[in-house]
Amino acid sequence: MPDRTLLLEAIRTSVEQIRAAPGRSFLTMLGVLIGTAAILAVAAIGDGAANKVALDIQALGPNLVTVTPGTDQRSGRGGPAPAFTPWDVADMRRAIRSARALSAAVERPIIASSNAAQADTTITGIDPSYFFVRHRHATYSPGFDDTVMASTQPACILGDTVARKLFGDTEPLRRTIRVGRQSCMVMGLLDVRGRTTIAEDQDDLILAPLAFVQQQIAGSRGISTIYLSATNHAAIAEIRWFLRARRGLRPGVHDDFKIEDSKDILRDAARISDTVNLFIVMVGAISLVVGGIGISNIMLVAAAERVEEIGLRQALGAEQGDILSQFVIEALIICGAGWALGAVAGALVSWLFCSLAGFPLHIGVTLICGSLVFALLIGLIFGYWPARRASSLDPIEALRHP
Amino acid sequence: MGAPLLQLTNVTKTYGAGAAAFAALNGVSFEVAEREVVALVGPSGSGKSTLLNILSCLDQLSSGAYLFQGQDMSALDPRRRALFRRHLLGFVFQDFKLLARMTAAKNVEMPLLYLRVDRGERRRLALQALDLVGLSGKADRRPAELSGGQRQRVAIARALVARPKLILADEPTGNLDRHNSQEVMELFLSLRRDVGATLLYVTHDEHLAAMAGRQLHFEDGRVVGDDAG
Numbered sequence: 001m002p003d004r005t006l007l008l009e010a011i012r013t014s015v016e017q018i019r020a021a022p023g024r025s026f027l028t029m030l031g032v033l034i035g036t037a038a039i040l041a042v043a044a045i046g047d048g049a050a051n052k053v054a055l056d057i058q059a060l061g062p063n064l065v066t067v068t069p070g071t072d073q074r075s076g077r078g079g080p081a082p083a084f085t086p087w088d089v090a091d092m093r094r095a096i097r098s099a100r101a102l103s104a105a106v107e108r109p110i111i112a113s114s115n116a117a118q119a120d121t122t123i124t125g126i127d128p129s130y131f132f133v134r135h136r137h138a139t140y141s142p143g144f145d146d147t148v149m150a151s152t153q154p155a156c157i158l159g160d161t162v163a164r165k166l167f168g169d170t171e172p173l174r175r176t177i178r179v180g181r182q183s184c185m186v187m188g189l190l191d192v193r194g195r196t197t198i199a200e201d202q203d204d205l206i207l208a209p210l211a212f213v214q215q216q217i218a219g220s221r222g223i224s225t226i227y228l229s230a231t232n233h234a235a236i237a238e239i240r241w242f243l244r245a246r247r248g249l250r251p252g253v254h255d256d257f258k259i260e261d262s263k264d265i266l267r268d269a270a271r272i273s274d275t276v277n278l279f280i281v282m283v284g285a286i287s288l289v290v291g292g293i294g295i296s297n298i299m300l301v302a303a304a305e306r307v308e309e310i311g312l313r314q315a316l317g318a319e320q321g322d323i324l325s326q327f328v329i330e331a332l333i334i335c336g337a338g339w340a341l342g343a344v345a346g347a348l349v350s351w352l353f354c355s356l357a358g359f360p361l362h363i364g365v366t367l368i369c370g371s372l373v374f375a376l377l378i379g380l381i382f383g384y385w386p387a388r389r390a391s392s393l394d395p396i397e398a399l400r401h402p
Numbered sequence: 403m404g405a406p407l408l409q410l411t412n413v414t415k416t417y418g419a420g421a422a423a424f425a426a427l428n429g430v431s432f433e434v435a436e437r438e439v440v441a442l443v444g445p446s447g448s449g450k451s452t453l454l455n456i457l458s459c460l461d462q463l464s465s466g467a468y469l470f471q472g473q474d475m476s477a478l479d480p481r482r483r484a485l486f487r488r489h490l491l492g493f494v495f496q497d498f499k500l501l502a503r504m505t506a507a508k509n510v511e512m513p514l515l516y517l518r519v520d521r522g523e524r525r526r527l528a529l530q531a532l533d534l535v536g537l538s539g540k541a542d543r544r545p546a547e548l549s550g551g552q553r554q555r556v557a558i559a560r561a562l563v564a565r566p567k568l569i570l571a572d573e574p575t576g577n578l579d580r581h582n583s584q585e586v587m588e589l590f591l592s593l594r595r596d597v598g599a600t601l602l603y604v605t606h607d608e609h610l611a612a613m614a615g616r617q618l619h620f621e622d623g624r625v626v627g628d629d630a631g
Contacts, residue, residue: 005515006515006516006518008521016503308499313512313516314484314487315460315487316488316513317491317513317516318484318516319480319481319484320480320481395460396461399460
């Protein structure tokens with residue numbers, strides 16, 4: 001290793017070299033710049049997406065378990081499976097020990113209309129525990145609260161998207177809307193959630209009392225979804241065994257219902273972005289390697305241009321190691337500068353993307369340091385060989401060089 | 403005159419092998435005392451430059467012995483040869499060999515760099531050396547902004563700045579006109595005296611050769627005359 005005097009001098013020389021030919025230096029840095037920017041942006045955006053997924057899970061209720069009837073595509077039986085009955089729900093409420101709360105719901109697609117507008121949405125019949133289990137809450141017209149959902153009243157709660165479609169900027173509360181062939185009064189407004197990572201609008205729905213939806217809209221007492229707030233991981237197995245027994249499924253027969261926790265729902269989104277991430281990181285890594293080859297090339301040119309200087313330095317008492325380290329340091333500085341520009345570019349791209357996609361932006365210290373180390377490693381690997389060549393020049397030949 | 407600083411015994415330097423072998427030095431023997439000034443004269447190809455390369459350990463001799471302060475220089479490894487040049491040697495080249503992108507002061511500082519002298523001290527010593535060669539106001543000029551004579555003065559300042567024991571100069575004024583040559587050479591010799599360095603310089607110019615205390619005449623890789631002037 002060179003000592004401080006030589007190190008500083010090598011750094012100064014490198015900066016001089018870069019400033020003497022800014023265009024060439026920039027082109028040399030470009031590979032490292034692009035590679036760093038790509039890797040940084042992908043990692044930051046991937047991180048943002050993961051955080052968004054985590055936030056979504058949190059918003060759905062971290063312990064939310066959703067049970068729906070229906071056979072798996074792989075199952076031999078096929079066809080729609082019977083809905084759950086109110087008795088299933090009542091017995092589950094007693095039997096499932098790992099559920100803190102349980103809520104039955106029936107969901108139907110519906111056209112809703114006000115005097116002014118129409119909305120293609122869904123209506124979900126719920127019971128009061130829905131709000132606790134789904135981590136949502138509603139603002140009611142005076143005199144009303146969650147218990148209205150236990151009644152048979154034609155009352156409803158609008159999600160923000162539906163409210164806007166039907167009423168624009170006017171006040172929806174206490175107004176009457178039509179849902180299918182029924183009328184109902186808007187008694188509350190649901191809190192605003194926005195879209196999930198998989199772009200599902202969490203505000204595009206109407207909530208109404210379960211009994212009202214069953215009787216007036218679905219025309220049956222069937223339950224299409226059971227939501228549970230689980231206290232532990234055993235919940236899924238417990239629900240599964242309960243339902244298999246309840247539905248009389250013999251061993252070997254596939255489940256005719258589906259149990260998902262909130263992580264399952266969002267896992268697909270994460271999986272897609274993992275694939276894309278891997279691809280872009282590979283592109284970034286390739287770009288860095290190509291950048292490294294560029295650095296090798298430019299260091300060879302730099303050494304060829306400075307043959308006489310190398311000879312002179314040898315005559316003045318430079319050891320092979322002094323020359324070697326000087327050129328390696330130059331390669332490192334070019335890589336470091338490329339990294340710095342790339343980091344800024346990557347941060348800008350991440351910021352732009354995350355603010356457009358609504359992801360929380362976070363660029364970690366590990367990411368910054370990791371990418372720097374990687375860029376410097378490229379400089380070291382690709383700068384070493386040209387430096388080695390420069391340092392092993394024959395001083396007499398080098399001095400004779402014009 | 404004092405103890406010999408360097409001593410060459412039957413030194414040969416052969417390039418190539420077999421029938422194509424060419425002896426650039428063919429049995430050269432002489433001694434140089436400390437503080438002596440020796441002019442190396444002779445036609446081109448007579449072995450003067452090869453001798454400088456051997457003396458500076460940039461090249462290695464083929465046979466014979468080269469002792470510097472009693473030490474056998476042919477046995478040194480590359481690192482020690484670099485250390486020898488760093489600590490004991492100064493160079494002046496015919497074509498100056500100043501780095502165009504550096505200021506005069508930075509060029510003069512270069513030998514100090516490898517002696518690990520820190521920045522402030524390097525600058526101070528370089529300015530002092532430039533002052534001695536009469537370029538005190540030109541420290542921050544680049545070589546392109548200096549005349550030939552001024553450039554060679556910068557090169558002389560660089561050769562002296564680390565106060566070497568031995569200075570080797572290869573036609574130090576070869577690129578200068580007659581008037582400039584004389585002036586630069588006089589300056590060089592007087593500064594060398596102040597530093598107390600031994601000086602060996604190659605020249606074609608009889609007049610310049612006569613300024614040395616001693617002339618070694620070379621022909622076909624041999625010393626053919628050794629005149630104390």
